[in-house]
Amino acid sequence: MNTLSLSVVIPAYNEEQIIGECLRRLTEQRGYITEILVVDNNSTDGTRAIVAACALDWPAITLIEETEQGLVYARNRGLDAASGELIARIDADTLVPPDWAERIVEFFTADHEGYWAAACGRGQAYDLPYGDTVGALRQRWRTRKNNRIKQVPVLYGSNMILRRPVWAAIRDRVAMRRDIFEDVDTGLCVTEIGGRNAFLPSITVGVAPRRMATGVPSFVRYMSCLPRTLILHRRYGLALGAALLYLPPIIVVHAARLTLLRSYDAQTRRFTLANLLRATVDRVAP
Structure with missing residues (x-):
């Protein structure tokens, strides 16, 4: 049985601290990945140089430029x-497990009739000072409770896959606004053309806790994108x-959670209330 080809797309904006590890994990799965496309969105740090160095090890890694600022672009x-028959979209801080690409390719290859148009998996935060006990317990419970594939209305941007013809079908439908959740928008666009989104419990990835570390006003602005996205798709009841x-x-x-994160001192590995007084700067969204 011929397996489907898989492309991995990674939008990147000032990701020098993590993009190298992200690519290293992907290159270890080159038996199932046809190409990796890193789209640099006007980075001003060492992101481009790191990607270029990784491409010397594996020419299937390509650096693309997008000068229009914004994740959607x-x-x-x-x-x-x-060019792959399957297109995975992850973030530059996504750390995939060793069998991530294999499971994706096998899932879609076995779907001979194309029942599933797209798929996504869970993201679990890494590098939390207090660990991710809650997330680990939740995942263990979900695995015991229900490990089967299920249909979901939306997709998760840090860990999502589209069939290439499906992307072509929704290309002119997805919103180009920066004040909505682009992954929720993409998933809803898939369902609106009659496609089905699968949730795969077996492809959980690691994601950086950067959003968890943003201030409350910034987080509120970010989360307000959810009802706005639902309103865009006329899902008024869900938006409310x-x-x-x-x-x-x-x-x-x-x-x-923010109180715990900001009170932690990475050098002493202790939680101190005095650390809450430290000046912090939220990461600028691309």
Whole structure:
């Protein structure tokens, strides 16, 4: 049985601290990955040089430029350029497990009739000072409770895969706004053309906790993208539910989590209330 080819698209903006590890993990799976397209979105640090160095080890890594600032522009540039029958889109801080590409290719190759148009997996934060006990317990419970593939309405941008014809079909439907969740928008576009999004429990990836470390006002602005995205797709009931029932408890949890993150001293490996007074700067969104 001939397996499907897989392209991996990585939008990148000032990612010199993590892009090398991201690519290293992908290159170890070159038996299942046809190409890796890193789309540089006006980085001012060493991102481009690191990608170029990695490409010397594996020429299947290609650096593409997108000068129009914004994740949606970089994403589209990469997805348009991808040649694989399957196109995975991850973030530059996504760290994939050793069998990630193999599981993706095997899943879609076995889907002879094309029942699934797209798929995504979970993201689990790494480098948390207090560990990710809650996430680990949740994943263990979910694995015991239900490890089967299920249909979901949206996709997760740090770990998502589209069939190339599906991307071509929704290319002119996806929004180019920067004030919505582009991955939620993409997943809803798939369903609106009659496609199905699969959730694969077996392809969980690691993601950086950068969003967890942003201040509460910044986090509230970020999360407001969810109801705005749902309104864009005329899912008014879901948008109202998200605004009234989902966002308030999430913001409370974020505030508590942020207190733990900011009180931690990486050098002493201790939590100190005095650290809460340190000046912090939220990462600028691309």
